[in-house]
Amino acid sequence: MTGDDASGVDEATRAARAAWIGAVGGPLLPRWLRVVPVALFVVVGALTPVAPRWLQVATLLAALPPMAGLLYGPLVTALFGAAVLVALSQPTTEPHVSGGDLAAVAVMSSFGVVVAWFRSRYTRNLVVFRSVAEAAQRAVLPPLPPRVGSGPGAVRCAALYRPALRPALVGGDLYDVRDGPHGVRVLVGDVRGHGVEAVGTVASLLGAFREAVLDEPDLGGVAGRLMRRLAVDARRNRSRGEEVDTELFATAVLLEVARDGRAVRVASLGHPPPLLLSDGRTRELAPPPAPPLGVVSPGVALSAMAAPLRPGDVLLAYTDGVTEARDSNGAFFPLLERLAARPWEGEATAASRPGAGYGRWPSDRWPGRRAGPRSGSGSAAGAPAAAWSGPPRPPEPAALVASVGRELSAFAPKLADDVTLLAILPEAAPGA
Structure with a gap:
């Protein structure tokens, strides 16, 4: 195996690990896009205690698990879902968030994890195919x-x-x-x-x-x-x-x-x-x-x-x-x-x-x-x-x-x- 081939395999391995743990897109997505879910969580968390109760700012957190499923791997998406459920269970969200709402967020979080899993697998395959294609083109x-x-x-x-x-x-x-x-x-x-x-x-x-x-x-x-x-x-x-x-x-x-x-x-x-x-x-x-x-x-x-x-x-x-x-x-x-x-x-x-x-x-x-x-x-x-x-x-x-x-x-x-x-x-x- 040549140095270029070995580097291609290493890149594919790193991409597979990153896809499961971190950002699914890896080099395919801009870095700033990965910050959006974190920034939204922080902003909503800061506004919830001070915003008028009728504004229902905390309900915006329900969008985070599906969003994380499109940007991150299954592990990080599951952590986002758990964090959103904990945040919506706080007394500051009552009476706008009911048990049914929490159940709906849990379902959406599970769906986001499934989406992230499929995307991580396809991203891994894409990185492998691209590495092989680059090696073939450099051989030509x-x-x-x-x-x-x-x-x-x-x-x-x-x-x-x-x-x-x-x-x-x-x-x-x-x-x-x-x-x-x-x-x-x-x-x-x-x-x-x-x-x-x-x-x-x-x-x-x-x-x-x-x-x-x-x-x-x-x-x-x-x-x-x-x-x-x-x-x-x-x-x-x-x-x-x-x-x-x-x-x-x-x-x-x-x-x-x-x-x-x-x-x-x-x-x-x-x-x-x-x-x-x-x-x-x-x-x-x-x-x-x-x-x-x-x-x-x-x-x-x-x-x-x-x-x-x-x-x-x-x-x-x-x-x-x-x-x-x-x-x-x-x-x-x-x-x-x-x-x-x-x-x-x-x-x-x-x-x-x-x-x-x-x-x-x-x-x-x-x-x-x-x-x-x-x-x-x-x-x-x-x-x-x-x-x-x-x-x-x-x-x-x-x-x-x-x-x-x-x-x-x-x-x-x-x-x-x-x-x-x-x-x-x-x-x-x-x-x-």
Whole structure:
């Protein structure tokens, strides 16, 4: 059993105990809601001795046992029922509370305990199912290691991912960084659709990529594996005879860092081109265009471009959810402009956290937000590069994706598409 699996079991056990003893909803209910029954009991208890006798304030306590049954576990609900019966039996409640009234409150208290018992059982099952689902989703898209590869061709890497469906961990985007006999290879892709229906395609493509990294000598072969995998999945869907969407396609960008770390090869299949942050400037690496996966038949030749790498160069790949994010005025997120502002400075703490990037999305605001035109969204090669003033300062991958993610979250708090950012920093220096 892995650490993630063990933590999921521990969470389910803690949730089961909390559901029986304390709040049934656990993490599913806001904390302030649990205080309402206690506050009502205290307020009614304080008002009963001083309120006019005709006001019958104490009768409000009859609502507490059913309310506790919806918010707490069976044990706490039973204690609330007993406390209400004791409070209504006091002389201050006479003559408005009769024996029949007490019997009715006792019945309602028993009903609240039964409701709390059923809710505690369903909550326990929900927590277990959610823990299993999270473990399965993390198995499909596990956290990236901070360093991939060995020798001159090793890279430091980090990623940030935010599905369009907030509760989910995996949606329609995919990414991976793998070392193989031909160098470190990177995949960033975007499957048609998002949510649960896209997870199966994401898992298939990631599996095909991980095998191709070990077997294929060039990026064209890797892309061919991905095309065949998608074609097989589409045929399987058609053969089911069910009402399923058989139109499967995905965009992807592939990168390959040479064994000596001095060059990178890039191939794109309908995907936004990656960015190269080099010597104080940011430019797009736009290889010859190719249609997305699933649009053309497997075996179509794929052209890749090569670009030299200098010490401190950083590569940033992303999905179109980044550049197509809009603010409240409808303006697109200006990725190149924000990179020119060096937003990663001051992100050293975020970069040093273990596993920084995976499953976390910055939510605090950046000051002075301004709308800008759509940038870095697949324009042709030769587009003007964005530059920043001052001496070049290459960012760490974790600091880079954390800072861009923070500004994107502030620019467009509600995203319509999945968002992925992946940065790699080759460790080798020419001549070293």
